[in-house]
Amino acid sequence: MSDFPASWQFRSPKARLALWFGWLCLVALFVWCWQVMNERTIWMFVQDAPKQAADIGGRMWPPRWSYLGELMVPLWDTLNMATLGTLLGVILAVPVAFMAARNTSPFPLILRPIALFIIVASRSINSLIWALLLVAILGPGLLAGIIAIGLRSIGFIGKLLYEGIEETDIRQVEAITATGASQAQVLNYAIVPQILPAFWGITVFRWDINIRESAILGLVGAGGLGLKLQNSLNTLAWPQVTLILLVILATVVLSEWVSAKVRAAII
Amino acid sequence: MLELQGLTKTYKTGDTALSDVSFSVPKGQIVGLIGPSGAGKSTLIRCINRLVEPTSGRIVLGGRDLTGLGVRDLRAQRRRIGMIFQEYALVERLSVMENVLSGRLGYVGFWASFTRRFPPADIQRAYRLLDRVGLMTHADKRADALSGGQRQRVGIARALAQEPELLLVDEPTASLDPKTSRQIMRLLVEICTESGLPAIVNIHDVPLAQQFMQRIIGLRAGQVVFDGTPAQLTESALTEIYGSEDWTAMRKGHEDDKDAEADALRRLSVLPA
Amino acid sequence: MTTYPTTWRRPPQIFTHRGWRIGLQLAALIYLVFAIGTLEVSWARIAEGGERGMRFLMGFLSPDFSSRWRDISQGLIESLTMTLTSTVVGVAISIPIGIGAARNVAPAWIYAICRSIIAISRALQEIIVAIFFVAMFGFGPFAGFLTLSFATIGFISKLLAEDIEDIDEAQAEAIRATGASWAQLINYAIQPQVMPRLIGLSLYRLDINFRESAVIGIVGAGGIGATLNTAIDRYEYDSAGAILLMIIALVMVAEYSSSYLRKFLQ
Numbered sequence: 001m002s003d004f005p006a007s008w009q010f011r012s013p014k015a016r017l018a019l020w021f022g023w024l025c026l027v028a029l030f031v032w033c034w035q036v037m038n039e040r041t042i043w044m045f046v047q048d049a050p051k052q053a054a055d056i057g058g059r060m061w062p063p064r065w066s067y068l069g070e071l072m073v074p075l076w077d078t079l080n081m082a083t084l085g086t087l088l089g090v091i092l093a094v095p096v097a098f099m100a101a102r103n104t105s106p107f108p109l110i111l112r113p114i115a116l117f118i119i120v121a122s123r124s125i126n127s128l129i130w131a132l133l134l135v136a137i138l139g140p141g142l143l144a145g146i147i148a149i150g151l152r153s154i155g156f157i158g159k160l161l162y163e164g165i166e167e168t169d170i171r172q173v174e175a176i177t178a179t180g181a182s183q184a185q186v187l188n189y190a191i192v193p194q195i196l197p198a199f200w201g202i203t204v205f206r207w208d209i210n211i212r213e214s215a216i217l218g219l220v221g222a223g224g225l226g227l228k229l230q231n232s233l234n235t236l237a238w239p240q241v242t243l244i245l246l247v248i249l250a251t252v253v254l255s256e257w258v259s260a261k262v263r264a265a266i267i
Numbered sequence: 268m269l270e271l272q273g274l275t276k277t278y279k280t281g282d283t284a285l286s287d288v289s290f291s292v293p294k295g296q297i298v299g300l301i302g303p304s305g306a307g308k309s310t311l312i313r314c315i316n317r318l319v320e321p322t323s324g325r326i327v328l329g330g331r332d333l334t335g336l337g338v339r340d341l342r343a344q345r346r347r348i349g350m351i352f353q354e355y356a357l358v359e360r361l362s363v364m365e366n367v368l369s370g371r372l373g374y375v376g377f378w379a380s381f382t383r384r385f386p387p388a389d390i391q392r393a394y395r396l397l398d399r400v401g402l403m404t405h406a407d408k409r410a411d412a413l414s415g416g417q418r419q420r421v422g423i424a425r426a427l428a429q430e431p432e433l434l435l436v437d438e439p440t441a442s443l444d445p446k447t448s449r450q451i452m453r454l455l456v457e458i459c460t461e462s463g464l465p466a467i468v469n470i471h472d473v474p475l476a477q478q479f480m481q482r483i484i485g486l487r488a489g490q491v492v493f494d495g496t497p498a499q500l501t502e503s504a505l506t507e508i509y510g511s512e513d514w515t516a517m518r519k520g521h522e523d524d525k526d527a528e529a530d531a532l533r534r535l536s537v538l539p540a
Numbered sequence: 541m542t543t544y545p546t547t548w549r550r551p552p553q554i555f556t557h558r559g560w561r562i563g564l565q566l567a568a569l570i571y572l573v574f575a576i577g578t579l580e581v582s583w584a585r586i587a588e589g590g591e592r593g594m595r596f597l598m599g600f601l602s603p604d605f606s607s608r609w610r611d612i613s614q615g616l617i618e619s620l621t622m623t624l625t626s627t628v629v630g631v632a633i634s635i636p637i638g639i640g641a642a643r644n645v646a647p648a649w650i651y652a653i654c655r656s657i658i659a660i661s662r663a664l665q666e667i668i669v670a671i672f673f674v675a676m677f678g679f680g681p682f683a684g685f686l687t688l689s690f691a692t693i694g695f696i697s698k699l700l701a702e703d704i705e706d707i708d709e710a711q712a713e714a715i716r717a718t719g720a721s722w723a724q725l726i727n728y729a730i731q732p733q734v735m736p737r738l739i740g741l742s743l744y745r746l747d748i749n750f751r752e753s754a755v756i757g758i759v760g761a762g763g764i765g766a767t768l769n770t771a772i773d774r775y776e777y778d779s780a781g782a783i784l785l786m787i788i789a790l791v792m793v794a795e796y797s798s799s800y801l802r803k804f805l806q
Contacts, residue, residue, distance in 0.1 A: 030624065030628050046677050046682065052676045056676070080578065120791075121788055128667065129755060132772055136772050138593075139588075141582070142578075143581050171356040176372065179370050180372065180429070182342060182372075182377060185380050189358060189372065190358055196360065216668065219758070245668065252663070364550075398544070
């Protein structure tokens, strides 16, 4: 028998060392973060948590079903907030998307960065924070919620839509251009038909997400189910909290089903 | 009818796709453009309606110089040139009728085209063309519901709806099977002969070119190396065009002129007026 | 000589029945009228808001980082540490759950349990979970850490399970044919295929967790959100503007570096 090596290793010693070092760094970082984070944690409360949980759980059941009647108007408000907010978001997002897409931006050097900044700013601020601001500015109510939902939707719809516009088939655009069509006609005949299905899909998808978000915007005063949730939490009316959570859950499940159905029908 | 004078195209990458191409096409003549991939066939065809901007040279169509026109004039001149594409380039999600009517976009205003209210004469012409290419009953179908041969017929109808004075045809049969290819070529030749329409057909299939074209121009590395009748296209002429390799291999593998496509793409990506 | 029609109308695409089409348009219109009708907009309040809006805009344009710097830095540190720890813990818990929720490697009863854990984690919103954790564990970043870990489990496990279900069966088959045990199968056939995706998903989740950490502070779970909430409550719009700008900047940095890292690692 010839002398083949009897030991074999998957990675070179150097690569293995680097890998171990990487893991070590991660663990050290984790431990350090953990200590910084928990400097002010009161561990007595944490030990007490199971008892608290059992206590809250006991108070929450059974849900107060008679409260359901009072929830119908807030539910309607929540649905409106999501729908009108999506509508507002779409109206604002479409021009932003066309300005952000490389192949349709009218003055790419100036307008593209602006449009991209609008998209990033809208995406990085959660709708709850938008609502917090708008409630402070416009006062509590549905309007603040609608605008918050709309502003948050710009980034989402704008980003997906402009990516869709950039992926359109260039040959169809070329063919329409070759007929002597104007820029507006090229947009109307070659680009819009190609992105229309994506547009409806994105819109319905965002509407579904907006239903979830609008259900809790009331926590900061923007109306809808969240407002009732806030009131019930403040008065420690746990059976009502349970019922509100159940209503939110049912709405979310239903809207998800609707959105999945509609998207399946479009695509 | 069409006259090219010293047409040259150098891409930003420094590749010269066309150098000093000059020839003229009289009324009613069907010219086949052959050559290996990368010879500049696509670039040449796209230079004529300025989907690709030529670096220098003149393009004169019916006494009118197309180089150096402004956006508005260019639109008006593009109406005079119908173009048929390799992979049909129909707007897949529009109906067949809308695709044919899109050939009239250069003639109608934005609002009329947006509301799809074309003049009665345009609609009548569109129906007549659909009937001519044998797709009368498919007018309300969506373009992506048609077969390859049917789509190319819609492409032909769209180009003819422009009432062009010149047809540019880019690899019309590259995506079709041999039988359909022949049918499409026959239809093209018939239509051109009927109305005395000149055409430049970019074609990779040499036997097909010899069968249908009246005149053949051979392009190699951006230069005209052959110009004559199909009968004059001998084995040695083909070697001149395609080089010493077995030219029959060119019938099969064909590649798009990558530079031309990329350039057209870059130019179209800057849509602003 | 045949004559051709001179009119043509675009055929309807989705609702081919005329009644349906008109009915739907009408329904949409009526809904809009009603929905806008129930808005109860108080114009006086909005006019008053105009002035505040201007003040906020001014605050945004001339942000004040210094006067509340202690609060802001405390909030940021809480947010960042919360983000990292919760992602690490969440991913660590997600791996066994994700494997258990993949139909092709887990027995039916484990599959059912893991899928229900995922469903619960995804159905409950971060903010609602945060409310409960704050009630149970007290105010502060620890509750936030738990919330984000909980949300991470639903996200990572689901995508990981889908990845495992999508693996190339031929590779698993080949390893199985060598007589490998279940653990060896996971180690040799599954892990190499899903590892790059798992790292990518973890980085993506790190990014999401930072954004969320800015929100859950509003209900008392620590982080920069709490600082922001306080600033807005006190009408200190210049501090609020500073915080928002920092959130936007950090989210952008996180998004770009996470997408760069993902590209680098794949």
